[in-house]
Amino acid sequence: MNIYDIAKKSGVSIATISRVINGGKNVSKKTYDKVLAVIEEEGYTPNVFARGLGLNTMETIGILVSDVADPYYAQMISYLTTKLHNLGLNVLLGCTGNSLENKNRELQMLLDKRVDAIFLAGSSQQELRGNQAIKSAAKKIPVIMVNGRINAPGIINVASNDQEAIYSSVFKLHNSGFSKPLYVFNTYTYSAHQKMAGFKKACSELGKQKAFLRENMLQLPNTLEEMSAAILKLIDADKEFDCVIGSEDMLAIAAQKALKERDLKMPVIGYNNSILAKVSSPTLTSIDNRLEELCSKAVKLFHETTTGSPSSTYVTLDCQLIERDSFRTENNTK
Amino acid sequence: MNIYDIAKKSGVSIATISRVINGGKNVSKKTYDKVLAVIEEEGYTPNVFARGLGLNTMETIGILVSDVADPYYAQMISYLTTKLHNLGLNVLLGCTGNSLENKNRELQMLLDKRVDAIFLAGSSQQELRGNQAIKSAAKKIPVIMVNGRINAPGIINVASNDQEAIYSSVFKLHNSGFSKPLYVFNTYTYSAHQKMAGFKKACSELGKQKAFLRENMLQLPNTLEEMSAAILKLIDADKEFDCVIGSEDMLAIAAQKALKERDLKMPVIGYNNSILAKVSSPTLTSIDNRLEELCSKAVKLFHETTTGSPSSTYVTLDCQLIERDSFRTENNTK
DNA sequence: CTGAAAGCGCTAACAT
DNA sequence: ATGTTAGCGCTTTCAG
Numbered sequence: 122m123n124i125y126d127i128a129k130k131s132g133v134s135i136a137t138i139s140r141v142i143n144g145g146k147n148v149s150k151k152t153y154d155k156v157l158a159v160i161e162e163e164g165y166t167p168n169v170f171a172r173g174l175g176l177n178t179m180e181t182i183g184i185l186v187s188d189v190a191d192p193y194y195a196q197m198i199s200y201l202t203t204k205l206h207n208l209g210l211n212v213l214l215g216c217t218g219n220s221l222e223n224k225n226r227e228l229q230m231l232l233d234k235r236v237d238a239i240f241l242a243g244s245s246q247q248e249l250r251g252n253q254a255i256k257s258a259a260k261k262i263p264v265i266m267v268n269g270r271i272n273a274p275g276i277i278n279v280a281s282n283d284q285e286a287i288y289s290s291v292f293k294l295h296n297s298g299f300s301k302p303l304y305v306f307n308t309y310t311y312s313a314h315q316k317m318a319g320f321k322k323a324c325s326e327l328g329k330q331k332a333f334l335r336e337n338m339l340q341l342p343n344t345l346e347e348m349s350a351a352i353l354k355l356i357d358a359d360k361e362f363d364c365v366i367g368s369e370d371m372l373a374i375a376a377q378k379a380l381k382e383r384d385l386k387m388p389v390i391g392y393n394n395s396i397l398a399k400v401s402s403p404t405l406t407s408i409d410n411r412l413e414e415l416c417s418k419a420v421k422l423f424h425e426t427t428t429g430s431p432s433s434t435y436v437t438l439d440c441q442l443i444e445r446d447s448f449r450t451e452n453n454t455k
Numbered sequence: 456m457n458i459y460d461i462a463k464k465s466g467v468s469i470a471t472i473s474r475v476i477n478g479g480k481n482v483s484k485k486t487y488d489k490v491l492a493v494i495e496e497e498g499y500t501p502n503v504f505a506r507g508l509g510l511n512t513m514e515t516i517g518i519l520v521s522d523v524a525d526p527y528y529a530q531m532i533s534y535l536t537t538k539l540h541n542l543g544l545n546v547l548l549g550c551t552g553n554s555l556e557n558k559n560r561e562l563q564m565l566l567d568k569r570v571d572a573i574f575l576a577g578s579s580q581q582e583l584r585g586n587q588a589i590k591s592a593a594k595k596i597p598v599i600m601v602n603g604r605i606n607a608p609g610i611i612n613v614a615s616n617d618q619e620a621i622y623s624s625v626f627k628l629h630n631s632g633f634s635k636p637l638y639v640f641n642t643y644t645y646s647a648h649q650k651m652a653g654f655k656k657a658c659s660e661l662g663k664q665k666a667f668l669r670e671n672m673l674q675l676p677n678t679l680e681e682m683s684a685a686i687l688k689l690i691d692a693d694k695e696f697d698c699v700i701g702s703e704d705m706l707a708i709a710a711q712k713a714l715k716e717r718d719l720k721m722p723v724i725g726y727n728n729s730i731l732a733k734v735s736s737p738t739l740t741s742i743d744n745r746l747e748e749l750c751s752k753a754v755k756l757f758h759e760t761t762t763g764s765p766s767s768t769y770v771t772l773d774c775q776l777i778e779r780d781s782f783r784t785e786n787n788t789k
Numbered sequence: 790c791t792g793a794a795a796g797c798g799c800t801a802a803c804a805t
Numbered sequence: 806a807t808g809t810t811a812g813c814g815c816t817t818t819c820a821g
Contacts, residue, residue, distance in 0.1 A: 189532050195532075198529075
């Protein structure tokens with residue numbers, strides 16, 4: 122059942138059918154109704170390939186993410202997909218893992234499918250330098266980096282202010298009497314670097330020496346068990362710290378588990394305010410990077426590109442500390 | 456840059472270019488190399504729309520899910536996407552929420568995009584009866600239900616044996632001395648019904664009366680806080696139960712939280728063996744429905760449809776109890 | 790308001 | 806081994 126069949130059944134030309142399909146401008150109400158009736162009756166839907174061929178778009182957006190199974194990214198994909206869908210756009214999903222080779226291959230696959238734009242979910246999609254493939258993609262279609270930053274023409278960046286968030290958390294802990302923070306992290310993404318920079322800056326302003334940073338910034342392994350084990354080792358080696366900040370909720374939870382195992386109690390702060398923070402016990406105080414707003418903004422700026430140029434190409438949102446049982450500023454005594 | 460440009464630059468016809476693009480059968484090595492060189496040089500990629508128009512496929516699969524933000528579904532999407540990708544297929548993602556209207560609309564959107572098949576992620580995609588839209592979609596393209604069951608031509612079902620899993624868990628608890636289980640759930644999906652049936656069957660075989668079921672099967676609200684509150688209420692009303700089974704990890708965790716709040720200790724078993732189970736404390740014993748195998752099987756059976764008919768259209772996988780701190784069968788005394 | 794016809798870029802059957 | 810050509814189904818000028 123194609124446009125010719127419908128034309129025949131309706132007793133009009135295919136041009137008129139096309140007009141009806143596309144809103145019905147310049148079609149008499151009578152013809153319009155008649156054609157629509159036939160379309161409904163036959164359950165006809167226009168062939169997107171043919172349409173795509175002529176228009177060079179299939180109203181499809183590509184999203185690249187390292188791992189949808191990660192609750193934080195899952196939430197991001199959920200927001201993006203839903204919001205894009207409200208614009209009538211479908212989403213092609215690409216899971217890249219962390220190797221550059223795979224990322225580039227997935228990017229190319231999306232490009233080959235002629236998506237209208239590409240969203241990069243999280244700074245794990247970007248390299249610390251280079252990003253050639255992404256930059257050259259941005260020459261052809263809009264590229265929107267959600268929570269990362271790549272400075273090149275055609276790339277829209279929407280990110281939370283991670284550096285400031287960690288920075289001020291260190292101060293909040295300090296002001297509550299916890300002055301020897303341990304910072305745990307496990308990747309070296311752009312975002313991870315921002316967070317570390319925040320930690321270092323705060324420590325330095327608080328008069329910590331370099332030795333302190335060496336001791337109190339710990340890279341953790343990949344599984345929850347290994348993470349906890351690494352922290353236990355630290356505890357048992359009598360390393361000095363009186364509170365913990367994790368670069369992601371999972372790391373903070375690993376710390377909570379280790380502390381619990383040694384019957385230790387101290388403030389713990391996570392990052393992302395993911396579902397894990399609510400589930401953990403004690404419930405985890407976590408830095409919320411306002412993911413939904415981030416996604417809304419990203420989609421909005423992308424949408425602006427479809428009608429002109431975006432009102433901004435670099436947006437930063439401040440984070441917010443969501444206080445739960447693992448640390449409350451009001452309990453400001455040690 | 457299209458196939459004509461490449462043909463011109465290579466000094467051959469577009470047919471030859473097409474052959475080279477599609478594997479190079481019936482092309483002399485010399486021409487093949489020359490053409491490939493030009494293609495690389497120009498960074499040419501065939502237009503998928505034109506290709507799709509002729510072949511009536513764009514090598515794209517649609518996946519429908521109620522909510523990617525749910526860690527369990529996120530994991531499922533992750534497996535499916537990756538495995539499909541290994542077959543050279545791209546994934547169009549549709550988030551439907553739970554209203555039938557939305558589900559049908561999303562289904563239609565995917566159908567309109569001429570996907571080669573549709574995967575339904577989780578039984579939340581199916582209604583308890585009806586499913587007309589899905590059944591009629593299955594007349595046109597393969598429909599693969601992952602963890603649900605719709606009995607109609609063209610629909611491939613791959614599901615875990617939820618009924619048996621709950622059934623045997625009740626017995627395991629019983630054999631360990633816990634004979635008054637509380638079952639908490641919150642939806643009425645197909646899968647939820649299976650689980651309930653398992654609970655009822657076990658209870659009935661253990662000689663429980665109908666009154667027991669009325670008291671010991673509790674539907675919980677939607678947020679973690681509300682869930683816990685509901686269970687607290689039960690505890691405070693002195694309802695009798697000595698262990699808890701949740702239809703999903705989140706519900707079991709809500710129970711754990713409520714119990715902790717009243718300083719109560721009893722076995723708790725969750726369902727899905729999601730990341731939440733590992734994060735919870737005590738770590739949550741959970742029923743693993745072997746999601747990865749489920750997804751592998753689903754993709755495999757779908758793949759078989761591309762070359763003939765699937766070796767099976769209804770596969771059931773047995774679940775496995777992953778024992779963690781919230782309940783271990785070896786501690787079989789009350 | 791409506792129709793005729795060109796063109797979007799590719800594949801595949803048919804010739805050579 | 807290579808070229809010619811007829812579609813695939815739609816949108817969009819351009820005429821009328």
